[in-house]
Amino acid sequence: MILDASLWTLLAILAMTAVTVFVRMFGFYLMGFMPVGPRLEAGFRSLPGAVAAATFTPLVVQDGPSALIAIGVAVLMARAGKSDLMALCVALGLAIAIRQAGF
Amino acid sequence: MSPVLPPARPTLTRAGFVTGARWMVPLILPVSIFGLAVGAVAAQKGLTLVELSLMNAMVYAGASQLVALGLWPEQWNGPALMAIALVTLTVNARLLLMSAAFRPWFGTANPVIAYGALLTLTDANYIAGQRYYAEGGRDLGMFIGAGLLLWVVWIVAPIPGYLAGRLIQDSRAFGVDLVMPIYFSAMVARLWQGRNDSLGWLVAGLVGFAVQRWQGGTVHVVIGSLAGMIVVALLTPAAKEEAGR
Numbered sequence: 001m002i003l004d005a006s007l008w009t010l011l012a013i014l015a016m017t018a019v020t021v022f023v024r025m026f027g028f029y030l031m032g033f034m035p036v037g038p039r040l041e042a043g044f045r046s047l048p049g050a051v052a053a054a055t056f057t058p059l060v061v062q063d064g065p066s067a068l069i070a071i072g073v074a075v076l077m078a079r080a081g082k083s084d085l086m087a088l089c090v091a092l093g094l095a096i097a098i099r100q101a102g103f
Numbered sequence: 104m105s106p107v108l109p110p111a112r113p114t115l116t117r118a119g120f121v122t123g124a125r126w127m128v129p130l131i132l133p134v135s136i137f138g139l140a141v142g143a144v145a146a147q148k149g150l151t152l153v154e155l156s157l158m159n160a161m162v163y164a165g166a167s168q169l170v171a172l173g174l175w176p177e178q179w180n181g182p183a184l185m186a187i188a189l190v191t192l193t194v195n196a197r198l199l200l201m202s203a204a205f206r207p208w209f210g211t212a213n214p215v216i217a218y219g220a221l222l223t224l225t226d227a228n229y230i231a232g233q234r235y236y237a238e239g240g241r242d243l244g245m246f247i248g249a250g251l252l253l254w255v256v257w258i259v260a261p262i263p264g265y266l267a268g269r270l271i272q273d274s275r276a277f278g279v280d281l282v283m284p285i286y287f288s289a290m291v292a293r294l295w296q297g298r299n300d301s302l303g304w305l306v307a308g309l310v311g312f313a314v315q316r317w318q319g320g321t322v323h324v325v326i327g328s329l330a331g332m333i334v335v336a337l338l339t340p341a342a343k344e345e346a347g348r
Contacts, residue, residue: 005153008179013154015188016171017161023195024224027203028217032210043336044200046303047328048166049291050335051194053304054311054327055170056284061312067281074285078292085133087289088140088282095278095285 065103070095113212119244124252126231126245134227134253135260137165140282141172142264147279148175155265159258164225166290167194169283174321186321193325201229205246208236212243223250299338307331 060067070091077087138159145155150172162168171191176183202221209217220243228249235245268279295301311327 027199031206042339050307050328050331053308057308058315078289
């Protein structure tokens with residue numbers, strides 16, 4: 001059963017592939033015609049953070065202290081120059097401890 | 104065979120492939136652990152191993168896969184499919200800028216090779232490739248070799264995570280649901296560049312929260328993040344001068 005594949009999941013994977021291939025190629029293609037201005041560039045550069053904020057704010061509000069503390073600690077550690085991996089281990093450990101304590 | 108070629112035409116050599124692969128060696132362990140997380144989340148969401156491996160091989164964009172899997176619907180229909188595609192597009196939109204940055208290097212190459220190379224574009228070979236180019240490197244093999252090495256890692260590494268993820272019964276107690284938010288937040292925290300980003304990300308969070316309350320589903324990710332991006336773009340001066348940063 002772990003080797004099956006469902007039609008909808010395959011369609012979703014194909015759709016994800018199509019949009020990802022598009023962004024991988026389209027910027028290069030466009031640059032053949034037009035330059036990217038500073039506004040668009042700043043907007044694109046900030047987009048991953050905006051995605052994180054829009055995705056995780058509802059999640060944190062719903063889940064409570066463990067999610068909030070874990071994400072907060074990870075962000076602070078990353079800003080302090082620790083590796084993503086170390087931030088993940090410490091933050092996840094904290095979240096598990098908080099949850100095991102019953103919150 | 105014409106001996107007259109444009110002088111800037113980039114080469115494509117085996118030595119270049121090896122150089123690119125070497126650039127990526129320090130990333131094998133972190134990417135593997137990130138892959139383990141993707142595998143565990145995929146198991147939690149009920150994907151099969153074949154589905155997971157296909158996604159890793161074809162999409163090959165870890166952050167977007169984690170976000171999409173986090174929002175993976177239990178019941179599929181047309182709108183749910185569109186939402187997953189839109190979320191993937193939003194998370195990966197930065198690749199558009201990155202691919203644009205390769206115009207000076209790949210622009211004079213055979214288009215088939217240039218676009219083929221861009222299929223392997225990720226954050227890792229974007230950064231390494233731009234540094235290599237800045238140091239005078241022009242071999243397309245470097246970019247492709249770097250991309251292909253991590254591609255293989257990205258296909259293999261999630262498999263043990265997937266198998267372990269299926270064994271965990273109470274995934275919440277072990278924080279499996281928080282792996283993606285924590286890792287993604289740490290990665291984007293590094294991209295913060297000043298007050299404009301703070302304001303944009305605050306707007307993205309508030310709009311995302313409000314739309315989620317109002318609509319449910321996944322559309323809040325797209326609307327919230329676009330709102331944040333627009334705020335940052337509008338706060339940035341249109342001219343090249345440095346301000347507010």
